[in-house]
Amino acid sequence: xxxxxxxxxxxxxxxxxxxxxxxxxxxxxxxxxxxxxxxxxxxxxxxxxxxxxxxxxxxxxxxxxxxxxxxxxxxxxxxxxxxxxxxxxxxxxxxxxxxxxxxxxxxxxxxxxxxxxxxxxxxxxxxxxxxx
Numbered sequence: 001x002x003x004x005x006x007x008x009x010x011x012x013x014x015x016x017x018x019x020x021x022x023x024x025x026x027x028x029x030x031x032x033x034x035x036x037x038x039x040x041x042x043x044x045x046x047x048x049x050x051x052x053x054x055x056x057x058x059x060x061x062x063x064x065x066x067x068x069x070x071x072x073x074x075x076x077x078x079x080x081x082x083x084x085x086x087x088x089x090x091x092x093x094x095x096x097x098x099x100x101x102x103x104x105x106x107x108x109x110x111x112x113x114x115x116x117x118x119x120x121x122x123x124x125x126x127x128x129x130x131x132x
Contacts, residue, residue, distance in 0.1 A: 003043065004043060005044035005045065005046050006043070006044075006045055006046065006071060007046035007047070007048055008045070008047050008048070008112070008114060009048055009049070009052070009053060009061040009062070009063050010047060010048070010049060010050070010063045010112050011049070011063040011064065012111075013033065013034060013035070013036060013047055013048065013049045015111055016110065016111055016112060017030075017036045017038070017047050019111050020038055020045060020110070021038065022085070022088060023085060023110075023116070024038060024040050024045075024073060026039060026045075028047070033049070034051050034052050035047070035048045035049070035052060041074075045071070064112040064114075066113070066114045066115070069114070069115070070107070070115040070116070070117050071115070071116050071117070072116075072118075072119060073118050073119070074119060074120070074121075074130055075118050075120055077120060078096050078104045078105065078118050078119055078120040079096050079104070079120075081106060082095060082096050082118075085108070089108050091108060091109035091113070092106070092107075092108045093107040093108055093109060093115065094106070094107040099119075101126065102121060102124075102125050102126030102127075102129075103120065103121050103122065103126050104119060104121075104122045105117050105119040106119070
């Protein structure tokens with residue numbers, strides 16, 4: 001089995017794609033006006049509009065309604081990401097902080113309110129864990 005993607009359902013695909021393009025540096029590949037994918041490392045972040053939900057199961061997903069999932073991105077310099085996004089992020093939950101497990105993390109909300117964590121390993125153990 002391979003874990004390949006996470007899909008976010010949104011009421012404004014273009015706005016969310018623009019945010020994630022800026023945040024990750026990836027360029028979205030658009031399949032339709034209701035669906036785009038950003039290939040980031042070995043996985044894909046898919047962003048789909050509400051009109052795609054009935055194709056799977058009507059009413060099964062609602063936009064901007066996540067209260068339990070954090071999407072995480074390993075970055076080279078979390079402090080740089082924080083500076084780069086300062087002008088576009090309106091909800092920084094926790095500025096860059098070194099966590100007990102050895103990652104320096106930035107927790108924020110995307111334009112739909114989903115939690116996003118950007119992190120950089122800073123301790124030897126964390127660096128070893130995420131070595132590429």
